[in-house]
Amino acid sequence: MLEHSMLYPVATVSRRLSSMDGMWKFCLDGQGAGEKENWGGGIPGKDLIPVPASFQDFYTEKDVREFAGDFWYEKDAFVPGEWKDKRVFLRFGAATHRAAVYVNGKKITEHEGGFLPFLADITDAVSYDSYNKIVVKVNNELTVTNIPCGETCVLPNGKKMNKPYFDFFNYAGLQRSVHLLAIPKEHVFDFDLDYEISGKNAKIRYSVKTTGEHPVSVSLLDEKGVEVASSEGKDGVIDVADARLWQVRNAYLYHLIIRITDDDGIVDEYGQKIGIRTIQIKGTSILVNGEPVYLKGFGKHEDCDVVGRGFHIGMMKRDFELMKWIGANSFRTAHYPYSEEIYQMADEEGFLVIDEVAAVGMFESLMNFMEASTGKKTAFFEKETTPLLLKAHKKAIEELIARDKNHPCVIAWSLLNEPETTNEAAVPYFKEVFDWAHELDVQKRPRTFALIMNSVPGECKCYAFSDIIALNRYYGWYVKGGYEISEAEMMFRKEMDAWKELRLNKPFIFTEYGADTLGLEHKLPSVMWSQEYQEEYLDMTNEVFDSYDFIKGEQIWNFADFQTTEGILRVNGNKKGIFTRQRQPKDAAYLLRKRWKKLPLDYKS
Ligand code: BDP
Numbered sequence: 001m002l003e004h005s006m007l008y009p010v011a012t013v014s015r016r017l018s019s020m021d022g023m024w025k026f027c028l029d030g031q032g033a034g035e036k037e038n039w040g041g042g043i044p045g046k047d048l049i050p051v052p053a054s055f056q057d058f059y060t061e062k063d064v065r066e067f068a069g070d071f072w073y074e075k076d077a078f079v080p081g082e083w084k085d086k087r088v089f090l091r092f093g094a095a096t097h098r099a100a101v102y103v104n105g106k107k108i109t110e111h112e113g114g115f116l117p118f119l120a121d122i123t124d125a126v127s128y129d130s131y132n133k134i135v136v137k138v139n140n141e142l143t144v145t146n147i148p149c150g151e152t153c154v155l156p157n158g159k160k161m162n163k164p165y166f167d168f169f170n171y172a173g174l175q176r177s178v179h180l181l182a183i184p185k186e187h188v189f190d191f192d193l194d195y196e197i198s199g200k201n202a203k204i205r206y207s208v209k210t211t212g213e214h215p216v217s218v219s220l221l222d223e224k225g226v227e228v229a230s231s232e233g234k235d236g237v238i239d240v241a242d243a244r245l246w247q248v249r250n251a252y253l254y255h256l257i258i259r260i261t262d263d264d265g266i267v268d269e270y271g272q273k274i275g276i277r278t279i280q281i282k283g284t285s286i287l288v289n290g291e292p293v294y295l296k297g298f299g300k301h302e303d304c305d306v307v308g309r310g311f312h313i314g315m316m317k318r319d320f321e322l323m324k325w326i327g328a329n330s331f332r333t334a335h336y337p338y339s340e341e342i343y344q345m346a347d348e349e350g351f352l353v354i355d356e357v358a359a360v361g362m363f364e365s366l367m368n369f370m371e372a373s374t375g376k377k378t379a380f381f382e383k384e385t386t387p388l389l390l391k392a393h394k395k396a397i398e399e400l401i402a403r404d405k406n407h408p409c410v411i412a413w414s415l416l417n418e419p420e421t422t423n424e425a426a427v428p429y430f431k432e433v434f435d436w437a438h439e440l441d442v443q444k445r446p447r448t449f450a451l452i453m454n455s456v457p458g459e460c461k462c463y464a465f466s467d468i469i470a471l472n473r474y475y476g477w478y479v480k481g482g483y484e485i486s487e488a489e490m491m492f493r494k495e496m497d498a499w500k501e502l503r504l505n506k507p508f509i510f511t512e513y514g515a516d517t518l519g520l521e522h523k524l525p526s527v528m529w530s531q532e533y534q535e536e537y538l539d540m541t542n543e544v545f546d547s548y549d550f551i552k553g554e555q556i557w558n559f560a561d562f563q564t565t566e567g568i569l570r571v572n573g574n575k576k577g578i579f580t581r582q583r584q585p586k587d588a589a590y591l592l593r594k595r596w597k598k599l600p601l602d603y604k605s
Contacts, residue, residue, distance in 0.1 A: 004119035005189045006402040008340050009091050009181045012269040016083060020090070020134070020178035023048040025074040026055065028067055029137075030159070040135050041105030043072045051075075051178060052093065054171035054308025068152050068160035073136045073174055081129035083182040090120040093176025093311070093339060095138050097146065102135040112146060112392065114172065115336035115358050116399040119181070140172030142361075145388040147396055148335065149361035165361030166335060166417075167574060168301055169563040171309035175302075176339050186212030188258050188270040192442040193406055195278050197289060202243035202276045207235045207442070214262045221255040228254070245289050246275025246408040248329050248601060251350035253408075275347060275408025281446050281467050284507045284550040285605060288352070288411065292605035295352060295553025296596045297323065297330035298578070299512050302338055303562040305581060311339040318583050319559065320349055326578070326589060327596030332511055332555055334450075335360035335417045337400050346409035354448065354470075354511070354555075355404050356414035357396050359433075362389075363420045363452060382425035390429060394436050401440045412445055413437050414511070418452035418472055421462040434465040450511040453478070457498040469504065472512035472557070476537045481515070482528045489540050496548050509553030513541050514576035517586055519561070529575070531587040538588055542595060549604050556592070 011017040026049035027039075034043070049055055051073070056065045079088060090101060096114030100107055103125040111118040126132045142150030142162050150164040162170045190209040195202060208216050219230040220238055231238045244252035253273040260267040280287040286295070304315045316339075323331065330351060333342075336358035346353050362380050383389075397415065404410050415433050420426060430449075437447050446467035451460060453474060463469055473492065480488035499508065517534040526532035538556075545551050561577035564570045573581065578589045 002190075002398065002402055004089070004121070005187070006117060006399060007188070007190065007270060008272065008344075009179050010271060012271060013266055014184050014187075014268045015270070016080075016086070016182040018180045020075060020077060020180060021051055022075075024051050024174070027072045028064065029070040029072060030067070032070060034070055034072055034137060038105070039072055040100075040102035040107060040137070042133060043074045043135060049073075049173075050307075050310075051174040052176045052307075053173060053310030054096075054175055055173040056169070056171055057306050057308050063159070066161060068141055068162045070137055070139050071173070073138065075134050076131040077126075077134050077180055078131050079126045079128055079180065084128050085185075086123075086182040087121065087185055087187075088123045088126060089181045089183070090122055090134065091117060091179045091181050092120075092136075092174065093117050093178070094174075095136065096140060096172040096175055096309070097142070098139050100137045102133075102137070104133050113358070113396050113399065114140075114175075115338075116396060116403060117176070117340070136174065138173060140170060142170065144364075144383065145385050146392045147358045147360070147389070149389070164565060165364060167564050167570075168303070168335065169308070169565060169573075171303075171563070173310070175308070175310045177311065184268045186210065186214060186260060187268040188216075188260065190402065191258060191406070193256075193274060194442050195276050197243065197245065197276070197278055200242050202240045202245075204238040204240060204274075204276065205236075206231070206238060208258055210234065210260055210268070212260065212267070214260050214267050217259050217261065219257045219259070221257065223253065225255070240276065243276050246277040246347075247350060248288055248293055248352060249350040251275060251348055251408070253347060272406060273344070273347060274406060277408050279411045279443065279445055281507060283505050284552060286411070286446075286468065286507050286552050292602045293329070293352065293552075294599060294601060294603035294605075295330040295509055295555060296599060297328035297332075297351075297555045298559035299332045299334040299555050299557045300338075300559040301334065301562045302342075303560070303581070308563070311341065313341065315583070316342055316345060320345055320351075322579060322583060322585075323351065323559070324349070326593045327599075329601070330354070330553070330555065331559065332356055332414060332450075334511075334558075337403065340403065343404060343407045343409055347407050351409055352411045353407070353409040354412045354414050355400065355410045356417060357393070357400050359393050359396070359416040360418065362416060363418055379423040379425055380420040381429045382423065386425075386429065390432060393433060397433065397437055398440060401437065405441060405443065410445065412468060413441070413447050414449060414470065415447055416449040418450055419462075421451070421455045421460045424461055426462050430462045430465045448511075456495055457502055463504075467506065468552075469499070469506055469508045470511040471508065473510060474513065476540055477515045477528075482533070485536065485540055489544065492541075492544050493547070496544065496551075500548065500550070506550075507552040508548070508550050509555065510541075510545065510551070511555050512557035513554070514557035516571075516575040517577075517588065518571065518575055519580045519584075519586055534586065534588040535591050538591055552604065
């Protein structure tokens with residue numbers, strides 16, 4: 001059971017909202033002095049840093065960028081006297097990877113998990129009509145008992161260092177917006193929606209949770225703001241005549257208003273945009289509103305210059321424009337839940353989203369992308385600490401589904417990325433995780449996980465849990481790249497033939513495939529890392545995709561170049577982007593555009 005509501009913060013007639021974004025005081029705490037010296041009551045120094053942002057890329061010192069440990073933020077918040085009769089919260093869009101929140105020197109709450117929102121109830125800790133000192137201690141250390149997985153070591157010089165089991169830079173901090181939120185004591189806590197379409201009409205089955213007993217009503221407004229349907233009660237059905245459906249790349253959004261009322265009027269009102277659509281898996285087809293769809297798009301990251309993984313509203317806009325330009329219709333939120341605003345934008349633009357929880361690095365290796373291709377196995381799920389990891393993973397799934405379930409764009413849950421699945425120990429772990437997601441999601445959306453290179457027929461013990469089989473494959477890159485690409489193609493086809501033999505009668509999609517490519521490198525004839533090779537690689541993989549009817553989607557790795565840990569396999573980051581980190585096209589972008597503009601939405605149906 002969630003302690004606090006996961007609803008996106010909005011202002012309504014009964015709710016008040018103010019932004020805490022902007023410059024915060026900031027201080028690293030390499031010695032762990034903060035606890036002893038009571039920094040919860042105020043942090044030392046005068047350094048200021050922007051929120052939302054990752055802290056790492058602002059500074060010029062490598063010790064700051066690579067810092068592992070505690071770091072502290074502070075800002076004063078004015079709490080208006082008019083809020084006295086409400087409940088007042090601080091809402092963090094995310095604090096990576098864990099945080100403790102202090103108000104006027106008193107610890108209010110802690111939260112573990114760096115990519116999902118949480119609330120701190122500060123009702124009784126604040127002084128009204130005055131300024132209050134907000135302090136947040138954040139910690140970015142990686143462990144194998146939380147997600148994403150990794151380790152934190154101590155170097156001989158005494159400094160801590162993060163060692164991720166995943167291939168993206170361990171950006172951290174207050175990377176998403178912070179709000180002050182005041183809501184009525186009796187409030188809308190959560191709601192679920194499920195859709196049924198029959199002919200021109202639709203039924204929206206709804207269920208609202210509130211913190212009190214006063215009556216609830218719901219009202220559905222069209223895009224012009226005109227009420228088109230309504231219903232009474234916490235649970236019920238909204239009948240929508242002549243329903244406008246949310247369609248792929250042609251979204252129609254209604255506005256759902258939920259009200260709690262008493263004899264004096266409105267107790268609480270909450271509103272959110274919703275889309276009427278259904279998702280189903282039937283045989284090897286992915287159906288949206290009963291019609292087959294073929295996924296074209298990307299595995300992405302939240303990553304850009306200077307602000308790192310901090311939510312960047314301008315970059316979000318640019319990314320959607322590029323995805324539209326290239327003819328994409330979908331993306332996976334690799335490898336963690338993204339900022340809520342990105343799902344809102346996907347709702348508006350009609351993009352299909354595979355929503356991934358931060359369960360990445362469940363393969364004990366600092367280079368799993370390499371080592372799985374060589375057949376390495378690690379038996380990740382039989383550690384003594386696995387129960388702790390499972391607990392954290394399930395909590396993150398609960399928060400993810402609570403946060404994102406009412407976005408029409410979310411068509412599937414990705415519950416793990418590239419876990420170790422060749423050992424039986426993975427099976428009970430998977431069962432818990434997959435059952436849990438099924439239980440929590442009223443819409444019963446398909447569940448999937450991204451299979452690493454060594455999770456192949458005969459070896460993988462877990463693919464049967466997936467409703468959509470999602471493959472991450474690098475034939476022609478980590479396996480037989482360059483002049484050996486013809487052999488890579490043979491191996492690729494051999495694997496696909498083996499999957500075909502299994503007659504799973506499920507859709508397959510590629511959630512990763514790609515080749516590192518330097519934005520300025522040209523070479524004729526091609527060599528690996530050149531623009532020419534990226535195109536050759538794509539020609540080969542596209543031909544394989546086109547040869548199998550059960551392949552129902554291609555999401556290339558990656559949308560854009562992104563920062564990783566430094567190392568001999570990464571040239572200042574992962575360069576598999578179709579766009580550069582600055583969001584300009586590489587040559588392969590034009591090749592993909594030509595292909596994706598041509599492929600019909602119902603390709604292979
Ligand atoms: C896969 C991972 C992804 C990596 C990618 C790569 O899922 O995070 O960035 O391969 O190697 O192993 O580029």
